[in-house]
Amino acid sequence: MDRxxxxxxxxxxxxxxxxxxxxxxxxxxxxxxxxxALQDPDPFERFKKDSDMSILNTKPWNxxxxxxxxxxxxxxxxxxxxxxxxxxxxxxxxxxxxxxxxGESVQNQKTYSLAELKTRFKTYTYQLTLECGGNGxxxxxxxxxxxQWTVGAVSCANWTGVRLRDVLxxxxxxxxxxxIGYHAADIHLSRNPEKEPISRGxxxxxxxxxxxxxxxxxxxxxxxxxxxxxLRLIAGGWPASASGKWIDRISVRNKVHDGAKMKGTSYRVPxxxxxxGEKVADDDMCIIESMPVKSLITYPKTGAxxxxxxxxxxxxHAWAGExxxxxxxYSIDFGSTWYPCSLQKPVNxxxxxxxxxxxxxxxxxxxxxxWAKATDANGVSQPMLLPGWNPKGYLxxxxxxxxxxxx
Numbered sequence: 001m002d003r004x005x006x007x008x009x010x011x012x013x014x015x016x017x018x019x020x021x022x023x024x025x026x027x028x029x030x031x032x033x034x035x036x037a038l039q040d041p042d043p044f045e046r047f048k049k050d051s052d053m054s055i056l057n058t059k060p061w062n063x064x065x066x067x068x069x070x071x072x073x074x075x076x077x078x079x080x081x082x083x084x085x086x087x088x089x090x091x092x093x094x095x096x097x098x099x100x101x102x103g104e105s106v107q108n109q110k111t112y113s114l115a116e117l118k119t120r121f122k123t124y125t126y127q128l129t130l131e132c133g134g135n136g137x138x139x140x141x142x143x144x145x146x147x148q149w150t151v152g153a154v155s156c157a158n159w160t161g162v163r164l165r166d167v168l169x170x171x172x173x174x175x176x177x178x179x180i181g182y183h184a185a186d187i188h189l190s191r192n193p194e195k196e197p198i199s200r201g202x203x204x205x206x207x208x209x210x211x212x213x214x215x216x217x218x219x220x221x222x223x224x225x226x227x228x229x230x231l232r233l234i235a236g237g238w239p240a241s242a243s244g245k246w247i248d249r250i251s252v253r254n255k256v257h258d259g260a261k262m263k264g265t266s267y268r269v270p271x272x273x274x275x276x277g278e279k280v281a282d283d284d285m286c287i288i289e290s291m292p293v294k295s296l297i298t299y300p301k302t303g304a305x306x307x308x309x310x311x312x313x314x315x316x317h318a319w320a321g322e323x324x325x326x327x328x329x330y331s332i333d334f335g336s337t338w339y340p341c342s343l344q345k346p347v348n349x350x351x352x353x354x355x356x357x358x359x360x361x362x363x364x365x366x367x368x369x370x371w372a373k374a375t376d377a378n379g380v381s382q383p384m385l386l387p388g389w390n391p392k393g394y395l396x397x398x399x400x401x402x403x404x405x406x407x
Contacts, residue, residue: 086197
């Protein structure tokens with residue numbers, strides 16, 4: 001039994017014993033409230049995360065990585081960002097977990113156990129890039145509401161599961177199907193069982209791609225609870241909000257899914273550019289689909305010090321939503337001159353790509369910045385600085401930059 005559940009079953013005197021002192025205004029404490037000092041004191045241990053990661057929010061939990069922590073070609077759990085909209089589900093009964101496929105456009109509503117999904121359908125493994133749509137939000141001005149992600153809300157792990165397409169074909173869907181929406185077991189912050197914290201989806205064309213999975217393993221092991229155990233949707237290359245966790249129902253819709261956080265400014269951007277701070281009508285907002293081209297320098301850590309005449313080796317990753325990255329370049333003169341990096345092909349579609357370079361032309365001692373710029377298969381490159389403003393600070397794909405001192 002975890003500490004939160006233990007405390008919820010104890011008396012005020014027991015709480016005081018754990019704290020080692022009296023709770024002065026205990027008689028005014030709301031019913032069912034757990035004092036902060038007894039609420040998940042070590043999230044890094046609870047979620048098996050590196051202590052160098054940054055906590056952005058605790059209700060719900062949102063934790064980001066840092067660029068230098070994401071140096072692995074396959075992201076391990078300890079460095080994967082956490083993005084939640086509600087409370088993590090409690091007391092999961094794995095033996096009785098069910099997935100229901102329903103909706104206006106299904107031919108036959110069906111329910112599958114986890115064991116049936118694993119045995120009735122072929123299993124696939126893909127390395128897939130997941131990035132929060134708000135990654136980089138902290139750079140926007142005027143400031144955008146939401147978790148102030150810097151650059152670490154991205155990962156590329158190996159996901160194992162069954163193709164959503166195979167399950168949908170087993171159920172059967174009508175010709176008027178245009179969208180799927182997911183529903184999950186996470187709990188709304190209000191604990192109102194009638195409210196869903198998030199229920200998003202993707203167009204049918206995305207749902208039936210080879211790489212869109214109902215996943216039950218991450219990096220060869222059961223998915224950690226915080227990342228969606230026992231079953232989650234993975235729709236790589238799109239904002240990670242499309243990859244719902246703790247999935248227990250998928251609806252096949254005859255219209256764009258209208259679940260929680262599908263309207264307003266949630267995961268939507270102005271269809272046309274707007275001035276910073278401008279209010280945008282709902283009808284003028286478009287749903288984010290494929291993520292833009294982007295890159296990340298993972299080595300060295302920003303602030304690195306090298307000796308004069310020493311070559312600086314850099315490496316990192318680049319990705320471009322549904323597309324491949326065709327070119328990766330770096331600059332040491334604030335974007336005035338660009339030099340090519342060595343860029344690998346992705347291990348599979350929708351996986352990030354790795355780049356390296358050796359920089360040996362720092363002209364003299366002093367301060368430098370190394371900028372990285374990726375270009376996608378359509379010839380679209382990252383902007384050097386912040387792209388167009390939007391109300392929620394989505395899709396910041398400005399060039400990543402690290403500071404270097406040559407001494």
